Amino acid sequence: MSSISDIIELYLKQILSESDSGVVEIKRSELADIFQCVPSQINYVISTRFTIEKGYIVESKRGGGGFIRIKRVPLHPKQANLFEVLLEQIGHSISQVTAEHIISRLIENGLMTERExxxxxxxxxxxxxxxPIRFRDELRARMMRMMVTILFASKGE
Known part of the structure; x- marks a missing residue:
């Protein structure tokens, strides 16, 4: 028997695949009503199953008119491998020197302009x-993962 998290994940992936734009906007509270769970369960599924590393960009707006927007990052087969390699190299913490090397590689591969x-x-x-260094390297990694994801998403369109 599947857990509620698995069921919510499958539902979101289904409506994402049916979307012409590859983007889905949902209201946290409406989704919680559908699955008869608390909104924090929806947050959990989205934060653990729809991550940058797994190829998703998630935007969220809280409040009464709040929503969650999930976008699948479309990748060509050649790009998919490089995308995964870059995310692995960036990891959860990265030094400035290593990050700059990755940026140079993106330029060399034609995935980024000099201005970007x-x-x-x-x-x-x-x-x-x-x-402090630890926080700086962790924040830098998060920023790098997001920027690389956005670059690959825009090159795939």
Whole structure:
């Protein structure tokens, strides 16, 4: 027997696959009503099953008119492998030097322009992320994973 989390995940993937745009917008409370669960169960499913690493971009707006928007990142077979490799290299913590090497690789592969690279380099720099090293490297990794995901999503369209 499947858990409620599995059922919610399957439901969301089903409506995503049926969407012409590859994007689905849902209301947390409406989905909780459908599955007769608490809204935090929906949050759990989305935060664990629809992650950047798994190829999804999730936007959320809280409040009365709030929604969750889930977008599947479309990748060509050649790009899918590189995408996975990059996310693995970035990991959950990354130094500035390593991040800059990844940015250089993206330029070399034609997946990023010089202007995009300049923006990324400034965003991930020590000067911008003035935090203790551990937090800085973790935040830099999160930013890098999101930026790489967005780059691959926009190149796939």
């Amino acid at each position: 690279a300049l923006l990324m380099r400034h965003l991930i720099s020590r000067e911008t992320l003035q935090l």
